[in-house]
Amino acid sequence: MAIYTAEHKQLMQMFHPTKHQEYSEVLSSLGSFMEKEILPLSPKLDAGEASLAGPRSALFGQGMSLIPFPTKYGGLGLPFSVYATAVELLGTADASMALSVEIHNAVAEGLLKFGTEAQRERHLAPIISGRKLASFALTEPASGSDAGTMATSAEKRAGEYSINGSKMFITNAGEADIYLVFAKTSKGPSCFLLESSSPGLKFGAELKKLGMRGSKTREVIFSDCRVPEGNLVGEEGRGADYAKEILHGARIVVAALNVGISQLAYGKALAYARQRRAFGRPIADFQLVREKLADTKIGINAGRLLYLYASRIKEMGGDYASEASQAKVYATEMSLKACDDAIQIHGGYGYTTDDLHRHWRDARLLTIGEGTSEVLRMLISRRELARSQ
Numbered sequence: 038m039a040i041y042t043a044e045h046k047q048l049m050q051m052f053h054p055t056k057h058q059e060y061s062e063v064l065s066s067l068g069s070f071m072e073k074e075i076l077p078l079s080p081k082l083d084a085g086e087a088s089l090a091g092p093r094s095a096l097f098g099q100g101m102s103l104i105p106f107p108t109k110y111g112g113l114g115l116p117f118s119v120y121a122t123a124v125e126l127l128g129t130a131d132a133s134m135a136l137s138v139e140i141h142n143a144v145a146e147g148l149l150k151f152g153t154e155a156q157r158e159r160h161l162a163p164i165i166s167g168r169k170l171a172s173f174a175l176t177e178p179a180s181g182s183d184a185g186t187m188a189t190s191a192e193k194r195a196g197e198y199s200i201n202g203s204k205m206f207i208t209n210a211g212e213a214d215i216y217l218v219f220a221k222t223s224k225g226p227s228c229f230l231l232e233s234s235s236p237g238l239k240f241g242a243e244l245k246k247l248g249m250r251g252s253k254t255r256e257v258i259f260s261d262c263r264v265p266e267g268n269l270v271g272e273e274g275r276g277a278d279y280a281k282e283i284l285h286g287a288r289i290v291v292a293a294l295n296v297g298i299s300q301l302a303y304g305k306a307l308a309y310a311r312q313r314r315a316f317g318r319p320i321a322d323f324q325l326v327r328e329k330l331a332d333t334k335i336g337i338n339a340g341r342l343l344y345l346y347a348s349r350i351k352e353m354g355g356d357y358a359s360e361a362s363q364a365k366v367y368a369t370e371m372s373l374k375a376c377d378d379a380i381q382i383h384g385g386y387g388y389t390t391d392d393l394h395r396h397w398r399d400a401r402l403l404t405i406g407e408g409t410s411e412v413l414r415m416l417i418s419r420r421e422l423a424r425s426q
């Protein structure tokens with residue numbers, strides 16, 4: 038199965054008429070690596086029979102995380118849409134790997150935008166090259182969508198901050214070397230960079246999940262966790278703005294990830310519909326089966342165009358918050374339907390085959406994580422009402 042297809046290539050040509058060959062080479066090479074090294078491992082990652090760590094390092098070695106970052110820090114300096122497309126390909130190869138990598142990259146984007154030059158020089162190159170794994174810690178046991186009500190506190194004392202509290206559902210926690218942590222100071226939510234060796238930093242047990250089982254999710258606990266003053270990212274009290282800005286970009290990428298999951302489920306549904314026979318003919322001959330295949334194909338193309346559109350606005354320096362959320366809401370909900378239809382087309386085998394229902398289980402996370410569909414619909418409507426004034 039080719040992960041980087043002629044359709045992706047054509048879209049690169051449309052979105053980047055002068056540089057598409059260069060971008061396509063990067064994506065085609067990453068796609069081939071994913072096909073050989075990650076896609077075959079995916080069922081084992083889901084079953085807990087393989088670890089993400091080794092193949093993720095190998096993927097970093099292929100330059101996956103370098104794509105959108107400036108050459109000054111060792112990145113490739115390519116457009117965000119090229120990076121988002123790479124995450125789509127990774128979503129096809131293994132969704133849990135794509136989740137782990139997109140969160141890692143979101144931290145790098147946050148550091149690039151809001152970190153000091155000293156923080157960027159020290160941490161960006163190791164993160165984007167994958168020598169250090171990063172984790173983003175915003176959600177708490179009692180505050181998710183309403184992140185402004187966070188209870189985790191950071192108190193300044195003698196040249197350092199003491200952080201107390203905990204963060205819930207944190208991807209890459211326990212494995213990561215760097216944590217971007219949001220905690221309240223007297224000025225409001227603020228953002229800090231923590232290293233895994235920080236005193237007072239602990240982790241809960243690995244959480245059992247419906248899907249995305251290759252990636253690790255844990256609680257992160259801070260007990261008088263000491264952080265040097267120089268690890269404050271940006272300004273005290275601006276953490277909520279930084280988190281929002283980081284999440285806008287991440288939502289484009291989550292949309293791409295879900296298009297990738299849908300693409301794989303759709304490929305399996307197409308193949309099965311051709312091969313499975315009922316009433317003397319392939320089930321692909323039945324109009325009601327064809328309707329599902331047609332709707333999934335429309336959904337995949339629409340989801341892809343939405344995330345590329347949001348990426349392009351971001352590349353052009355525009356306000357892309359609404360478009361990023363539109364792409365995420367649409368692609369994540371479309372993906373659930375695409376995976377559900379793939380199960381339906383497989384009949385009883387769809388319900389009983391791990392390697393098929395895992396696509397639905399993986400996709401199920403993303404109408405929740407990084408902004409629930411409900412909250413994003415509020416964001417979209419708020420922005421669009423403001424734009425229409």
Ligand SMILES: Cc1cc2nc3c(=O)[nH]c(=O)nc-3n(C[C@H](O)[C@H](O)[C@H](O)COP(=O)(O)OP(=O)(O)OC[C@H]3O[C@@H](n4cnc5c(N)ncnc54)[C@H](O)[C@@H]3O)c2cc1C
Pocket residue numbers: 140173174175176179180181182183205206207208209246249254402405406407408409410411412
């Ligand atoms: C596997 C996994 C990995 C994750 N990884 C990370 C990570 O790396 N870093 C991180 O910081 N977080 C992470 N999260 C947390 C995730 O982002 C949150 O779960 C998500 O933001 C929702 O928060 P919540 O779970 O507290 O739900 P809540 O905010 O409590 O929402 C519960 C329900 O209420 C609805 N709701 C809330 N407010 C409104 C409203 N105003 N109007 C209508 N409906 C509303 C929500 O849409 C939802 O349906 C992860 C979660 C999971 C499950």
